[in-house]
Amino acid sequence: MSLTNRILLAMVLGISLGSILEILLGNLDTETQLYGFVYNGLVMGVFDVLGRIFIASLKLLVVPLVLVSLICGMAALGASSRMGPIAGKTLGLYLITTCIAVTLGLAVAIIVGPGNGVNAIASVDFVPKEAPPIKETLINIFPTNPVAAMAEGNMLQVIVFALLVGFAMTRAGEAGERLIAWFQDLEVVVMKMVGVLIELAPYGVFALLTKLFATMGFETIFDLAKYFFTLLAVLLFHGLVIYGLVLRTLTPLSPAVLRAKMRRVWAFAFSTSSSGATLPITLRTVEKRLGVNKSVAGFAVPLGATINMDGTAIMQGVATVFIAQVYGIDLSSSQLLMVVLTATLASIGTAAVPSAGLIMLSLVLTQAGLPVEGVALILGVDRLLDMVRTAVNVTGDATVSTVVAYHEGQLDEVVYNDPNADLELDSEESTEAVV
Template sequence: MKTTGPKTGIFAPWRNLMLWQQIVLALIVGVVTGIVLNATGNAATAGAIKNIGTLFLSLIKMLIVPLVFVSLVCGMTSVTDMARMGRIGVKSIGFYLGTTAFAIAIGLALGALMQPGAGIDLSAAAAMEPVTAPPFIQQLIGIVPKNPIAAAADGNVLQIIFFAILFGLAINLVGEAGKPVRDFFESLNSVVLKLTEIVISFAPYGVFALMAWVAGTYGLDLLLPLGTVIAALYFGCVIHAVLVYGGLVSVVARLNPIRFFQGIIEPQIVAFTSTSSSGTLPVTMTAVQQNLGVSRSVASFTLPLGATINMDGTAMYQGVAALFVAQAFGIELGMSQYLTIILTATLASIGTAGVPGAGLVMLSMVLTSVGLPLEGVAIIAGIDRILDMARTALNVTGDAACTVLIAKSEGEIDLAAYDTPHVLKSPDISRG
């Protein structure tokens, strides 16, 4: 990336900050602004500020389809060893499903320990209809797009991944005849990455607006009574990130876990504020490659797959929420029901979209599987946005951890780049 000297002018202190510093500062200012607006009865103003955040999210979502398709095609064409690609796929799925089951277990343990549902009356909650998960075979068949253009229009990431893999494979198989197409996608990939860079530079403003809206809308009145539920999930996410992901990076990959967390701070904050794993994908792909030295061929495969099937944060949320509902209604759960929750949430995570609010649908499925009242979902829905922020940040962290582990195992990581503290800088788009 082109670097320039220190910027001057009235906004120089702001423009000279690293992008992650701008984002953190914007997050803090947004929270303070939102609390002030809520306390002074100006929640409507917070809703108006949200429009800026909505615009930023639209820009991010605009990148998802072209970035996933183009980068994955380029990743496939850069790998001629199909056996290696198969290994990467098996490792990715194994990592995602294994850590998801572990996350649910942590959620259940914290739910049993912290008793988030004790003393909460759910008798006034509205009844809800159960949501049943589609059969696994239906989810499997649904991976194959009937119309790739329609899949792109609908933003169906899993179908786009499937088509991009086959398309890239076909380019490889035709040999020399596919070279013009390969060169075209390489050039297009450079353009898409530059577009991504420009969009990411607006992240601080989007983060400020979204946090001001969340704090301004919810305030402290709703958060304090259900603070134990929020605390249990946030504590669980920290435990899972530090011990599970940090431990795997340190012990299995033999890499510095502190550098890992330094390198993914931008996607973590964007995921925290946007509550969308898929929406954060462009930021995650840029950070993992530039900050952690992961090769494009690995990142372009594992990250889109992870944004689709890796839901560790969402799965942990299922464990905490299920215990909350059971305790609030005075229902004792047995070991078989605990195991059912783990299995159901793990399998349901495969077909859960990486978009805001998808966790509530998944929670309805999990509660139904063990016979718990769905009225509890109505209460959880009131603080779902707050919970969604933590679980999405954990989902994205898991995607990055998997990518680093696989890249290290395949020799596809630049260790010098990984060990060099570096974070994305906001591009100076005024200079071209």
């Protein structure tokens, strides 16, 4: 059974078992031994322990994942700095679209209020931290002790340190090259750790949802549905409308042509939930079907797979507001600004692997002064949304690559407008490209 089906099955089983236990507990006398066994032994014992271990594992990978991914991404950017305008425009567009994405997610979530009315856990004993002044926040972005920043989980400082290290390695000659190779090997190991954790995700989802619905009741599914469709609508709007506006505003090219030629990439991205796994197909499509010169595509697309995670940024914005509303916490304007900044930087550090955005969400929640345990509320539906997020991410990679290539005179408009360009990729070559 595929990982997607296993997670879906775990979600259904967790909701079903949790709902049965909730009904059972409601009909039992709280003084009986059976009630104590079911509630204390199973719900708050076995399932709560497994769920907490899974959450702890998510938090465990935040620092190494951000550090290694950003160092490798910055090293790739620094090594290509001779491309000058190409590098600047690519990075700038990626950051701008990510800012738009997270801002859009926050705005829609605040208006729709997907977490309003979820009062079942409003009694949770949680006191939000007071948001620091903007001045102190900006100063504290820059680390005085990177080891302490990593030990304390101060992710903004870790991100700045990783960017500095990655940039310095590209200027350190042979020593830098050896270190880059070492970090690239380390990245493989970290990705394997993420893969192992994601493989265990069905068990974590099952435990978390069983405990959640045993204590909250089946009616919570309707609140999750509101969150699900709110996030889905924002993702589709950003992927189809915002990227189309960016392409139409900055170039005379037709967004409909790009969307038509991205269908194969969308199908693969949706099925794998990984920008990295989709990278061969994305790169081939951008070069052969959209007419982007190899020098631009070879830089912009792999870089985008590393730092352009607009779908993840949208999820972090919507999820942050949702969790805050569930816990009855009003986010101040400074907290919202920090969410935009943190989610933008976090999306840069998100690995191109399935569900890595959940790991990064924990640092956004921490920076916003929200409980990391709130991640459990969205885990059940996240896998489905992760598929759509990946499709949005690869669409952003293709859009930015096309815009940059057009302004650098590196776009073949004849190929771009040719609906039959590179159609042989539909056949046996698609398998070779994936391999």
